[in-house]
Structures are given as C-alpha cells and as structure tokens.
Amino acid sequence: MKVLIVGSGGREHALSWKVSKSAMVSKVFVAPGNGGTELEDQVTNIDIQANNIEALANFATKESIDLTIVGPEEPLVRGINNRFNELGLNCFGPTKEAAQLEGSKEFMKEFLKKNKIATADYSTFTNSEEALRYVKEKGCPIVIKADGLAAGKGVTIANSIEEAKDAINLALESEIFGKAGKKIVIEEFLTGEEASFIVMTDGINAIPFPTSQDHKARDEMDTGPNTGGMGAYSPAPIVDEIVHDKIMKEVIHPTLKGLKDEGYKYIGFLYAGMMIDKDKNIKVLEFNCRFGDPETQPIMMRLKSDLAELCYKACKGKLKNQEIELENRKSLGVVIAAKGYPHEYEKEKEITNIPIEKSDLKVFHAGTKLVNGDLISNGGRVLCVTTLGSSVQSAQKKAYNAIQDISYDDIFYRKDIGYRAIKREVE
Ligand code: AMP
Ligand code: GLY
Numbered sequence: 001m002k003v004l005i006v007g008s009g010g011r012e013h014a015l016s017w018k019v020s021k022s023a024m025v026s027k028v029f030v031a032p033g034n035g036g037t038e039l040e041d042q043v044t045n046i047d048i049q050a051n052n053i054e055a056l057a058n059f060a061t062k063e064s065i066d067l068t069i070v071g072p073e074e075p076l077v078r079g080i081n082n083r084f085n086e087l088g089l090n091c092f093g094p095t096k097e098a099a100q101l102e103g104s105k106e107f108m109k110e111f112l113k114k115n116k117i118a119t120a121d122y123s124t125f126t127n128s129e130e131a132l133r134y135v136k137e138k139g140c141p142i143v144i145k146a147d148g149l150a151a152g153k154g155v156t157i158a159n160s161i162e163e164a165k166d167a168i169n170l171a172l173e174s175e176i177f178g179k180a181g182k183k184i185v186i187e188e189f190l191t192g193e194e195a196s197f198i199v200m201t202d203g204i205n206a207i208p209f210p211t212s213q214d215h216k217a218r219d220e221m222d223t224g225p226n227t228g229g230m231g232a233y234s235p236a237p238i239v240d241e242i243v244h245d246k247i248m249k250e251v252i253h254p255t256l257k258g259l260k261d262e263g264y265k266y267i268g269f270l271y272a273g274m275m276i277d278k279d280k281n282i283k284v285l286e287f288n289c290r291f292g293d294p295e296t297q298p299i300m301m302r303l304k305s306d307l308a309e310l311c312y313k314a315c316k317g318k319l320k321n322q323e324i325e326l327e328n329r330k331s332l333g334v335v336i337a338a339k340g341y342p343h344e345y346e347k348e349k350e351i352t353n354i355p356i357e358k359s360d361l362k363v364f365h366a367g368t369k370l371v372n373g374d375l376i377s378n379g380g381r382v383l384c385v386t387t388l389g390s391s392v393q394s395a396q397k398k399a400y401n402a403i404q405d406i407s408y409d410d411i412f413y414r415k416d417i418g419y420r421a422i423k424r425e426v427e
Contacts, residue, residue, distance in 0.1 A: 361402055
C-alpha cells in the first residue's frame with residue numbers, strides 16, 4: 001500500500017513515522033513534510049503545500065496512492081476529501097461539510113444545541129455594539145471566539161469589559177482575523193479541567209484513541225499567551241472509566257448520529273476538546289476535524305496497532321468490531337519552540353545532537369528543514385521530544401534528560417509538562 005500524509009508539522013512526522021512501520025505499507029510520502037520526515041529512511045518528502053488540493057490530487061492519481069491521511073484542518077475545511085472522492089481516491093478525513101464542526105464555531109454551537117450535547121451558553125454577533133451589550137449583561141470572565149479558522153489565535157478569555165471590548169473590536173472592526181472573525185461567538189466561561197478525546201470513525205463506528213491533555217499556554221503553570229501547544233501527555237487521568245463512558249455516550253455517539261442525520265460524511269479523526277468539572281459533568285469546548293498537535297506525538301508512541309490498516313478500513317466503512325492495542329506505559333511530549341514563540345521568533349538556526357530513536361524515546365520534528373544536510377529551524381514549534389515511561393513522572397524525566405543533549409541556540413521549552421498528572425501520581 002502506498003500512503004500519502006498531508007502536512008508539515010510534528011503531528012505529520014508522528015503519523016508518517018507510525019504508518020511507515022506497517023507491514024502493509026510499501027511507500028510513505030509526506031507533502032510537504034519537514035526536516036524530520038526527510039530524515040526518516042522509509043519516508044519521502046514531496047514539494048507540494050498542504051492546501052494545494054489540486055496538486056495533491058494529481059500526485060495521488062499519478063502515483064496510485066492507496067490511502068491519503070490529512071493532518072491539518074485547512075485542506076479538510078477547503079474540501080480535500082470531496083475532491084479525492086470525486087477521483088475515487090481514499091482520503092482519511094471528513095468532507096468539507098462535516099469539517100464545519102471545526103471550520104465554523106457558529107456551526108458547531110448550533111449543531112451541539114440541536115443534538116442536545118452540553119456546551120457553554122453562547123450567542124453569535126456580527127455587530128460590535130450588540131456584542132458589547134451582551135458582554136455587559138453577562139459579565140466577566142467571558143470568552144470571545146472568531147467564527148472561522150484562526151490558526152489557534154481566535155479565542156480571547158476576557159477578564160474585564162475593557163478586554164472584551166478590545167477583542168470584539170479587533171475581530172469585528174479591525175478585522176484582524178479577516179473573514180474568519182467577521183462573525184464572533186461569545187460564550188460563558190467554563191471552569192474545570194480540560195481533556196482531549198480523539199476517536200477514529202468510519203461515520204458509524206467510533207474507536208476511542210488514548211486520552212490526552214495538552215498544555216496550550218506558553219509558560220509554566222499554564223500561564224502566558226495561548227500557543228498551538230507546548231506539550232502533551234497520555235493518558236489524561238481526569239478521564240477515568242466513568243468519564244470515558246459518559247463522553248462516548250453524551251458526546252461522540254450523538255455527534256456521529258447528528259452528522260449522519262444531516263447527511264454529512266465523516267471519516268477520519270474526530271477530536272473533542274472538553275471541560276470536565278468536579279462533578280464529572282462534561283461540556284464540549286471545541287471540535288477538531290483531525291488529530292491534535294502535539295497530542296499525536298505521545299499518542300502514536302502508545303499505539304501498537306497498525307495505523308495504516310485502521311485508516312484504510314475507516315475509508316472502506318469497516319471499523320465495526322475493530323479494537324486497538326495500546327502500550328500500557330504513559331507517554332509525554334515536550335515541545336521545543338523558538339525563543340519568542342508564539343510572537344516573533346527567528347528561523348534558520350542550526351540544530352545538532354538530536355538524540356537518536358530508542359524504544360522509549362523519539363524526537364519528532366515540526367518547524368525544521370534540511371539545507372545541504374544541515375538541520376535548521378523553520379518555525380515556532382521546532383521539535384517534540386517524546387518518551388514512554390512507567391509513570392508520567394518517569395516519562396517526563398526521560399524527556400528532560402534527552403533535551404539536555406540538544407544543541408539549538410534559540411531553545412525555549414516549558415519545564416513542567418505533565419505537572420497535573422504527576423501531582424496526581426505523587427498523591
Ligand atoms: P478553542 O479553540 O475553542 O478550544 O479554545 C482554545 C482554548 O481556550 C481552550 O482550549 C480553552 O483552554 C479555552 N477556552 C475556550 N472556550 C472556553 C470556555 N468557554 N471557558 C473556558 N475556557 C475556554
Ligand atoms: N493541541 C490542540 C490542537 O491540535 O488543536
């Protein structure tokens with residue numbers, strides 16, 4: 001089987017690394033990939049950008065690709081699955097209609113309401129005065145979200161009316177998110193602990209993948225600006241058996257049923273970001289129509305089953321009674337970022353001494369590229385040092401030890417990835 005992975009981040013390095021281990025797979029291409037995928041023996045980078053759907057479709061046709069797995073949301077929201085289907089190509093990822101669950105917050109909130117799935121109370125606005133009136137009525141803290149895709153930057157948690165006013169004006173008046181922010185969703189601020197719950201689905205059946213938690217804030221103790229994710233670990237201790245069953249029953253199954261009722265075809269990973277309160281009540285914060293980054297990196301370390309086979313079966317609607325086999329050990333990934341991220345940062349800095357792969361250690365690349373054989377930085381999130389351990393604490397220790405070997409002048413990383421889980425382990 002020939003497989004194409006679409007994307008260039010740490011998630012796509014982890015997906016291609018995992019797929020390349022399948023006995024069913026003879027060739028793995030990544031478009032466009034990164035320095036890490038280029039260094040993998042079994043993987044070939046293709047110089048096509050992830051949003052260039054026509055070029056990807058042409059490549060997949062010409063190379064007779066048996067399975068395409070789409071990493072990022074943008075090509076999905078733009079309809080890569082629809083185009084591949086027209087051409088009779090297997091594409092693991094939802095159609096653009098179904099991908100609206102991530103592509104439009106308003107669509108998602110209406111969908112949740114219609115299907116009686118719990119979420120924060122909200123209202124939608126295109127007019128800034130009406131939006132501000134709503135905020136004053138509801139009080140702070142309050143959450144303001146751009147409707148469309150904003151590369152993880154579209155959410156503001158406003159602690160004062162002034163902050164809310166700024167966020168509203170930036171989106172609706174200054175249009176900093178362009179079209180994505182011309183409409184905003186304002187919602188109730190929820191408290192509790194967040195967890196990521198990801199399933200693989202063929203549209204009918206859902207296989208839960210291991211749970212995880214990511215650290216979205218840049219600085220220690222989850223403070224500082226929001227990022228794409230500074231690290232993640234799996235499993236998430238907050239998701240015990242009771243919570244797991246509740247999520248499947250109250251969120252995942254009703255979502256798949258709702259999509260089917262609307263006539264939307266959803267094949268792929270469905271990612272529910274949730275807030276879980278102390279009474280184990282679950283509310284959906286967001287849906288993503290793809291795997292998480294960096295959650296993919298630790299989760300792929302724990303997955304023993306053949307990912308390529310599972311994705312292929314999903315495309316064929318054959319996930320019924322499929323199970324996945326998992327590593328019992330815990331996993332943890334620490335993101336190495338460039339100093340300054342998520343604001344301005346420098347690129348093209350040399351990186352050397354990356355620890356070699358072991359059974360319990362893998363350094364996945366994100367913003368890296370190879371130039372004349374030298375590895376240089378090429379993005380805000382640069383690497384993800386990922387480990388397995390008997391506990392989250394031991395996985396964390398291994399990861400921070402491995403980082404000491406890496407030589408990269410602009411290195412920045414959080415020193416406390418996994419702290420919540422470790423606190424629970426210690427107690
Ligand atoms: P989203 O892109 O909607 O997941 O939002 C990004 C992050 O903002 C989430 O992971 C949460 O940490 C936070 N967030 C979003 N919505 C809420 C909410 N209603 N209450 C509290 N925190 C939220
Ligand atoms: N780590 C969160 C995401 O991938 O959206």
